[in-house]
Amino acid sequence: MKKKIRLGFIGGGHNSLIGILHKISAYMHDRYEIVGGVFNSKYEDSLESAREIGITKDRIYKDVDDMIAVENEIPTESRIEAVCILTPNNSHFEIAKKFLENKYHIICEKPLTISLGEAKYLLSIKEKNNLVFAVTHTYTGYPMVRQMTKMISEGLIGNIQRVDSQYLQGWINPIIHEKKKRKSSWRLDPKISGISSCVADIGTHAFNMLELVTGLKVHKVLSDINSLYNDNPLDIDANILVRMNNGAKGVIRSSQIATGEENNLRVSIYGDKGYLKWQQENPNKLYFLKENEPIKVLKPGHEYNYPITLNSSKLPPGHPEGIFDAMGNIYLGAAKAIRGENFYDHEFPTIYEGVRGMDFIEKVIESHNRGNVWLELEK
């Protein structure tokens, strides 16, 4: 049996939204063991989080500095090797920087940081110290997203001529219209969320998905964002025109006030020979359309899929797998990289995608603030 990677958690405690997804996914392929960390901002809560999952008190730390000081003294064969950062956006940079400087591999939530400058700085330390740095764009782990990426790269829809990627949610609608309620979410607080709410939180997923599946880069953006109320400082809705680096045009839409929407991430790519469409609320179906042909619906687990797709599901066709499995696939890819094993292209999203995401957020907000102008992303 392969030796498990000793994993530390920062954030992701029992009261957090995303912690449970990471805990289950980390164990899914028997490649990691959670051995300690700082699960919550308050030590008592962190101890409670640890108790719930059977981690002993001696590897639960008061803060990141305490954790690094103690872990660095533990013999390498027992020391934490990789750290999973699941705190709100504004703390990712400081936490990741400290662990990278001390040579720990990183698995970090998106958005990577709250500025492009910070993101690039993390990239420079990661490269200098030759570490693995995954950024958990969860949806890239779905088998049919991987199938779509490969089909497009093999030319099955021809030259891409139009792109359309969206992530629509409605959860802010019930809190945005009352001043008091608006203060209840850190996602609307610029000190914690950064310069953006909606684009940083979910627009980045739509952007990442677009660049992943097309294999192209977004060259320019022109955005029109909405915050609904003057005292709400951050975007909660964004319509973004994009031009890709092959000249194709299209749109990225993201919203937290699309009333009634849940997690409606959808990516539609139109080539001159065909069209592929994938939607996360129906993730095991990939729609392939061509002129004058009946629609094809591809599903996981069938031999017609590419090896990376077949290796992204665990059960025979017809057994629905979902978001936990998608995140599990990302953890598996990162584990292979940490252990120096071969892995597929795009088996896990990296810090490079995290840096692209930060460039996207900054340009989208700047484009709107300068009067809806076209701005180029960095190459």
Ligand SMILES: NC(=O)c1ccc[n+]([C@@H]2O[C@H](COP(=O)([O-])OP(=O)(O)OC[C@H]3O[C@@H](n4cnc5c(N)ncnc54)[C@H](O)[C@@H]3O)[C@@H](O)[C@H]2O)c1
């Ligand atoms: N990949 C995805 O689809 C996805 C989905 C949801 C959230 N996220 C990202 O995950 C991150 C966390 O979001 P969330 O919704 O789980 O937040 P949350 O507010 O629900 O939970 C944050 C947790 O971090 C802990 N925490 C805060 N500061 C800490 C510190 N300095 N040290 C240790 N623990 C600390 C809190 O006690 C809490 O348990 C955000 O960056 C968010 O954008 C990603």
